[in-house]
Amino acid sequence: MGASGDDAIQAAEKRAESTAARNLPQFDDMPVPGDTANLREGANLNDACLALLPLVGVWRGEGEVDYPTIEGPRRFGMQLTIAHDGRPFLIHEARSWLLDEDGKVIRPAARESGFWRPQDDDTVELMLAHNTGIIELFYGATRGQASWELGTDAVVRSASAKDVTASQRLYGLVNNGDLGYVEERAMMGQELQPHTSALLRRVVG
Numbered sequence: 001m002g003a004s005g006d007d008a009i010q011a012a013e014k015r016a017e018s019t020a021a022r023n024l025p026q027f028d029d030m031p032v033p034g035d036t037a038n039l040r041e042g043a044n045l046n047d048a049c050l051a052l053l054p055l056v057g058v059w060r061g062e063g064e065v066d067y068p069t070i071e072g073p074r075r076f077g078m079q080l081t082i083a084h085d086g087r088p089f090l091i092h093e094a095r096s097w098l099l100d101e102d103g104k105v106i107r108p109a110a111r112e113s114g115f116w117r118p119q120d121d122d123t124v125e126l127m128l129a130h131n132t133g134i135i136e137l138f139y140g141a142t143r144g145q146a147s148w149e150l151g152t153d154a155v156v157r158s159a160s161a162k163d164v165t166a167s168q169r170l171y172g173l174v175n176n177g178d179l180g181y182v183e184e185r186a187m188m189g190q191e192l193q194p195h196t197s198a199l200l201r202r203v204v205g
Contacts, residue, residue, distance in 0.1 A: 015177055015202060022204040024058070024083060035083040035091055038205045043086025048118050051142045052090055055082045055116070055171065057205030059179050062099065063198025069188045075099040076109055078198050080179070082116070090116040092128065126150050126169075133161030138169065147172030163188055167195075177202065 023038040036042030037058050045053060059080045066073035078096040085091070093113045098106040114128035126138040134157050140150025151168045164187040172180050178201050185195040 019057070019202050019204055022058075024081070024204070033085045035085050037081055037083040040205075043084070045084055046086055046088045048088035049084060049090055049116075051122070052082075052116055052118060052124070052148070054146050054173055055148070055179075056084060056090065057082060057202050059200035060203045061178070061198055061200035062103075063096075063181070063196055065196045067185070067187075067193075067195050068190055075101070075103070076196075076198075077105070078181075078200060080181070080200055081204075088118065092116055092126070124148065124150065133158030134164050136164075136167055138167070140169075143172075166192055168192065174199075 020038070020040060023041050024035055026034050033043045037056060039045060039053070039056055045056065049056075059082075060078070062075060062077050064073045065076055076096045076098050078094060081091075081093045083091045092115060093111075095111045096109040098109045100106055111131040112128045114126065117125040117127070119125065123139055123141050126136075126140070128136045128138070130136070134155065136152050136156075137154040138150035139153050140148060143149050148171045149169070152166050155164055155166065157164060164185060166186040168184045170180075170182050174180050178199055180197075180199055182197040183195050184192050186192040
């Protein structure tokens with residue numbers, strides 16, 4: 001059973017003591033509104049994005065990657081930035097780095113960028129481009145008030161990319177306000193199965 005509403009509000013206020021005053025670096029000379037990952041600053045969140053409001057922020061934490069075609073499981077660090085500029089979409093940028101058993105950084109790892117695009121029928125499009133030569137188009141929906149489940153409708157690969165054929169993702173806020181993320185992938189001749197998972201804490205917003 002989750003925490004009560006009052007407990008959740010108190011926990012959010014406690015977290016905000018260290019995150020509420022932080023935002024993305026800004027250029028003062030931009031002729032258009034800058035991106036913001038802090039709902040207290042910048043442009044107002046577009047009404048079309050209200051179902052995605054809890055995602056807005058910068059999140060950082062650790063996770064695990066594993067798959068039959070790699071030597072694993074392996075630990076990784078991750079930062080996920082979800083921001084907006086007042087228009088009816090969210091900006092998505094994620095970067096990760098491999099960690100050794102002691103938590104020290106080995107090297108940079110996967111990066112992805114794209115957009116969350118809420119639709120009039122309450123579905124959500126998530127378009128992502130990866131540094132590995134893969135472009136994915138996900139469709140999904142909000143589950144409850146604080147989780148989002150999406151699956152690929154299309155996967156496009158460059159000639160040098162791995163043979164990825166499908167992905168499914170689930171993002172969700174857990175009881176303490178952290179953001180959980182899990183992904184399943186079908187690639188390299190394998191069926192759809194768990195690939196990565198991470199637990200991220202809010203550091204901005």
